[in-house]
Amino acid sequence: MPSSSDSRAADPRDLGGPIQPLLKVRGLVKHFSVRGGAGKRRVVRAVDGIDFEVRKGETLGVVGESGCGKSTTARLLMQLIKLDAGELIFDAATVGGQQLPLREFRRQVQMVFQDSYSSLNPRMTIEQSVAFGPRVHGVGRRESMARARSLLDRVGLDPQRFGGRYPHELSGGQRQRVNIARALALEPRLVILDEAVSALDKSVEAQVLNLLDDLKRSMALTYVFISHDLHVVRYVSDRILVMYLGEVIEIGPAEALFERSAHPYTVALLGSMPSLDPDQRTEAPPLVGDPPSPIDPPSGCRFHTRCPYAEPLCAEQKPPFAELDEGHRAACWMVVPGSQHSQAAKAQCVDA
């Protein structure tokens, strides 16, 4: 889904102009307290100080292994859970501030969940589910229903045939179309897709991805696309963000990130992608073991316990988020020129 920012119609809600990012995330932190074995309270650092931007009209892919904080990030962006620290700036207005109260923000940001069944109320017909959002925001019953029907039509479900059905009467792909329609019912500008196509089988997944692409163009949407499927992320994303243990470790344009991955974790993650061509099998050894516990994350660079290039420096000091080239950043000592890491220079050469 390459971006098509030029085809965006002028949106009256667009405050900051095309250069202002749609969503700026600054120092986002979420810690969950859990009870330890001996009754001690311990803290899970699910999301530990992340910064990034979502540009207008782009699709930002978010990848990382399970437990790295992807879904927590999504819920934080939606403000479904309270953030412990940090701020969200939506198109030049602070979320929850005077200019953009939470309720108004929620109108502009919507989410599609992974589990298509659990995300629809089994006691409501699908048109009622889609019409719920507009009803909450004061749109009349009749108009909400009309909007729901036209959205169902838009996502490829004949409202005459499907509108009055209950979720259990639909297939997984159809249900996910309903969820997309529901997310669009409030005419949002940003849609967060949290593993939205992961549970679908491949052929249906492709259809839904095409649908998402169409909708993005015609409704001037911006996507945050969270997935563990790297093939899909590469296909849909303009830029990709890689998370590890609650931190952003690399971000950059999709092609640059795939072709010139800078962080050893990204390299390993991409190396784990199954190839469709048997001659192109990746020989790079996969990472060993599970990621360390986010309850007590490693010192310095959090990846140093599993990194093949780890040196004493990595355990001692946290690497800065260094820029490699335009918009491509990675948090690794090897990309910092002149750092004490023995590979620092080499990394520069590879990159140059």
Next chain:
Amino acid sequence: MTTSPVVDPAQVAPLVHRSSGYWRTVGGRLARDRLALVVGLIIVALLAMALFGPWLTPHDPYATSMIRRLRPIGTEGHPLGTDELGRDLLSRLILGARLSLFMGITPVVLAFFIGSALGIVAGYAGGWLNAVIMRTIDVFYAFPSVLLAIAISGALGAGIGNALLSLTLVFIPEVARVAESVTTQVRGRDYIEAARASGASALLIIRTQVFGNVIGPIFVYSTGLISVSMILASGLSFLGLGVRPPEPEWGLMLNTLRTAIYSQPLIAALPGVMIFITSISFNVFADRLRAAMAVRS
């Protein structure tokens, strides 16, 4: 669904799909369940007895007769015999349905409303509010229900009103617990998150998204409580804490007839049989209702 691609307006109409509502499906399943029908009919008959009691009794249920005491079953004019004061037992059993069912059902209905409200709020809110509500309820739950009912009734004094109140207090914790656990489950579903994401208030979410999904299990559980309530109410009356003589109520009748257990055991057992039939009917009905509601195509 038809898959006919014919573009004929007459053919388009059947494509419109309207699902029958959930409760309708459940009703249909119950109607096809023979056991549910049988106990359902018994319940209807009992309710009819309670409603139209005064018009159904062959004799005055309060009229005593010193010469016709403890007549056996099958006595002319008294098909079910007479009690220890010579009152017609059939008439008293019929009229007794009124108070017995009233005492059995009312506390459950009250507890259903109050307990559901408490449980749903606790379950949806979670956190400290949940802790406050549920721990308070646990205090009541710690006592055996019979003991609690007797204790409250005894403390408040005998009488129908106090008996109803004590039974209601006994059942609120039980209903609230079920409501809380079902609500906690439902709260974790993504559609609740989706509703929150659309900006709906907690009250609106409870009303539109939570309520319909939790009320079924709570209802089934409460229906099952009616039999317990019947027995407890009878127990209270038996102990002299509920209905007072000479009002006919099955538990109280069981109490007063117990003196005749050696001379006329069948007669003495009759009110107990009524309690048994009623409570088992409600119990079986609740069970069949649960079965009818559980399966989803």
